[in-house]
Amino acid sequence: xxxxDEAPLRVLVTGASTPLGRSLLSRLLRLPRVEAVxxxxxxxxxxxxxxxxxxxxxxxxxxxxxxxxxxxxLFGPARAxxxxxxxxxxxxxxIDAEGPRVRALNVxxxxxxxxxxxxxxxxxxxxxxxxxxxxxxxxxxxxxxxEEHPLDFRPNAPQWRRDRVEVDVSACVxxxxxxxxxxxxxxxxxxxxxxxxxxxxxLRTRVCLRPLGFDPMLELLTVEDGARAIALAxxxxxxxxxxxxxxxxxxxxxxxxRAGRDExxxxxxxxxxxxxxxxxxxxxxxRYDVNRERLHNNCVLDGRRALRELGYEPLERVDFGAxxxxx
Amino acid sequence: MTTMARAIxxxxxxxxxxxxxxxxxxxxxxxxxxxxxxxxxxIAGAERxxxxxxxxxFRVESVGVENIPREGSALLVANxxxxxxxxxxxxxxxxxxxxxxxxxxxxxxxxxxxxxxxxGPIFSRLGAVTGTRNNVKRLIEQGAVIIxxxxxxxxxxxxxxxxxxxxxxxxxxxxxxxxxxTPVVPVxxxxxxxxxxxxxxxxxxxxxxxxxxxxxxxxxxxxxxxLRYGAPIALHEQYSPAxxxxxxxxxxxxxxxxxxxxxxxxxxxxxxxxxxx
Numbered sequence: 001x002x003x004x005d006e007a008p009l010r011v012l013v014t015g016a017s018t019p020l021g022r023s024l025l026s027r028l029l030r031l032p033r034v035e036a037v038x039x040x041x042x043x044x045x046x047x048x049x050x051x052x053x054x055x056x057x058x059x060x061x062x063x064x065x066x067x068x069x070x071x072x073x074l075f076g077p078a079r080a081x082x083x084x085x086x087x088x089x090x091x092x093x094x095i096d097a098e099g100p101r102v103r104a105l106n107v108x109x110x111x112x113x114x115x116x117x118x119x120x121x122x123x124x125x126x127x128x129x130x131x132x133x134x135x136x137x138x139x140x141x142x143x144x145x146x147e148e149h150p151l152d153f154r155p156n157a158p159q160w161r162r163d164r165v166e167v168d169v170s171a172c173v174x175x176x177x178x179x180x181x182x183x184x185x186x187x188x189x190x191x192x193x194x195x196x197x198x199x200x201x202x203l204r205t206r207v208c209l210r211p212l213g214f215d216p217m218l219e220l221l222t223v224e225d226g227a228r229a230i231a232l233a234x235x236x237x238x239x240x241x242x243x244x245x246x247x248x249x250x251x252x253x254x255x256x257x258r259a260g261r262d263e264x265x266x267x268x269x270x271x272x273x274x275x276x277x278x279x280x281x282x283x284x285x286x287r288y289d290v291n292r293e294r295l296h297n298n299c300v301l302d303g304r305r306a307l308r309e310l311g312y313e314p315l316e317r318v319d320f321g322a323x324x325x326x327x
Numbered sequence: 328m329t330t331m332a333r334a335i336x337x338x339x340x341x342x343x344x345x346x347x348x349x350x351x352x353x354x355x356x357x358x359x360x361x362x363x364x365x366x367x368x369x370i371a372g373a374e375r376x377x378x379x380x381x382x383x384x385f386r387v388e389s390v391g392v393e394n395i396p397r398e399g400s401a402l403l404v405a406n407x408x409x410x411x412x413x414x415x416x417x418x419x420x421x422x423x424x425x426x427x428x429x430x431x432x433x434x435x436x437x438x439x440x441x442x443x444x445x446x447g448p449i450f451s452r453l454g455a456v457t458g459t460r461n462n463v464k465r466l467i468e469q470g471a472v473i474i475x476x477x478x479x480x481x482x483x484x485x486x487x488x489x490x491x492x493x494x495x496x497x498x499x500x501x502x503x504x505x506x507x508x509t510p511v512v513p514v515x516x517x518x519x520x521x522x523x524x525x526x527x528x529x530x531x532x533x534x535x536x537x538x539x540x541x542x543x544x545x546x547x548x549x550x551x552x553x554l555r556y557g558a559p560i561a562l563h564e565q566y567s568p569a570x571x572x573x574x575x576x577x578x579x580x581x582x583x584x585x586x587x588x589x590x591x592x593x594x595x596x597x598x599x600x601x602x603x604x
Contacts, residue, residue, distance in 0.1 A: 138442075142457060142459040142460075142461045142462050143362065143363045143364065143441075143451070143456055143457060143459075143462055144362050144363065144461055144462055144465050145461070146461045148461075149461065211444075212444065213443075213444025213445040213447075213448070214444055214447070214448060215364075215448040216364075216448075217360065217362065217363070217364045217451075247357055248357055248358065249356035249357055249358065249360065249362055250356075250357065250358035250360060251360060251364060251448075254358055254359075254360070258358075296442075297441065297442070298363065298364055298441070298451065300356075300362045300363075302461060302465060317357075
């Protein structure tokens with residue numbers, strides 16, 4: 001494991017209003033060496049009421065898509081509070097979010113943030129919260145995916161995935177090229193409500209359709225474990241890319257069973273139109289076209305680097321019973 | 328329907344064997360499966376279902392299973408043939424039956440196999456993995472026994488006239504052996520290469536398969552299998568880990584393994600009394 005830097009932590013968090021962000025905030029506030037947490041929130045968001053009693057928490061309103069807002073935040077409140085680390089987790093969670101404004105938050109904001117951090121007087125550590133969705137998951141590739149696994153660069157991938165790959169690569173290419181310490185955490189699927197989990201949404205009907213003849217291994221991560229991995233990465237002096245795996249590794253059929261759903265296996269080509277129909281009828285967001293590969297192929301993260309360098313291993317099991325039906 | 332299938336599945340699983348397998352090499356990732364999808368329940372069930380094939384149809388006999396290390400990783404490197412990978416299946420059943428605590432051999436599959444419906448998940452449940460660097464590295468690091476067929480598709484599809492003639496011998500297994508300091512156990516499989524003569528190949532490419540074999544008989548012939556496990560070859564004591572990047576060393580080391588398998592084949596073939604005996 002890398003040595004732990006004992007210097008005080010003064011952290012800026014983007015995406016603090018997400019389930020992961022809130023869990024991270026509580027975890028950071030339990031660490032005595034955390035002296036300040038600055039939450040960058042979009043105008044109109046009010047999630048910090050639970051944390052208001054802690055004097056270390058402050059909020060700055062910032063539209064991350066606007067370069068001027070970013071600059072003002074970094075060289076205003078962040079500099080005033082001598083922020084030394086950034087956790088960048090602001091990304092549109094909805095799979096249906098598309099278009100240039102979405103890309104502005106998903107990709108351009110991070111690019112600009114990195115660019116500005118490089119010349120910031122106090123910021124020394126940039127941590128990107130990335131996801132396992134960046135990895136290619138075709139049948140001919142590995143079942144267990146390490147950090148060197150090929151990324152999904154298919155041009156016809158949905159924007160949701162393309163943006164995640166692009167932002168991940170944008171951070172990775174700067175590693176070693178700047179005075180910043182850059183850490184990229186690729187989290188397994190966060191299985192929680194409102195966390196943007198497609199599998200959560202997949203399980204929100206009584207009957208789940210799955211591809212006939214396939215039963216891939218899936219991996220689920222709890223919000224608590226995700227937040228713990230981020231906190232460990234902040235506390236460690238390690239840099240680089242780290243897979244953050246979850247404690248629940250199981251086949252799709254077992255996942256459906258654990259969630260108390262029934263399954264029907266159908267030929268793959270029938271699933272896309274059926275799930276498109278399901279989206280229309282139930283307004284659930286699960287998209288088969290986006291998840292096709294991982295409903296066919298094993299894709300489990302190899303988290304041994306995170307264990308070695310950050311001391312992270314998953315501890316929490318997901319609550320399969322928490323997935324509510326839509327009606 | 329699914330519930331009924333699960334109930335039938337549970338009936339097929341011998342609990343004692345499942346527990347025995349759980350006490351062996353198996354590394355549970357949390358829900359009774361390992362990260363590759365292997366399941367002791369499935370393997371125990373497969374042992375029961377395939378027992379008639381192993382004991383009565385192919386009447387598998389083996390010598391030298393004690394050459395497989397009782398613990399730690401090892402590469403079982405064998406000749407390949409017989410149209411379908413029944414040879415791999417028989418090696419798995421043989422090693423499971425004759426080692427205690429059980430060593431679960433993990434067959435390394437060609438890249439197209441996991442993409443095949445039904446077959447891909449079944450192989451996965453039975454412990455086979457796609458032949459990628461990270462998969463194999465992970466298995467070696469967790470001390471697994473891995474089955475490698477260096478002849479690959481060329482081997483399994485070899486014509487009857489070329490039976491027991493080793494085809495192009497790939498070098499990936501020796502690279503692994505050198506890099507990860509793992510012993511190689513050469514294995515000769517006699518019987519498989521006569522089990523299902525091919526008469527033609529159709530250029531079908533569905534699911535990435537290289538061709539569709541047309542066989543002379545609708546079912547494999549009841550040939551008798553003879554498995555012979557040779558003494559472990561400690562290539563890693565002859566070569567340094569750095570030499571895993573040297574193509575000349577790899578060729579030399581692979582040739583050494585190939586010759587060991589060929590010599591075991593000659594020995595087995597000379598001792599058997601006939602294809603069916």
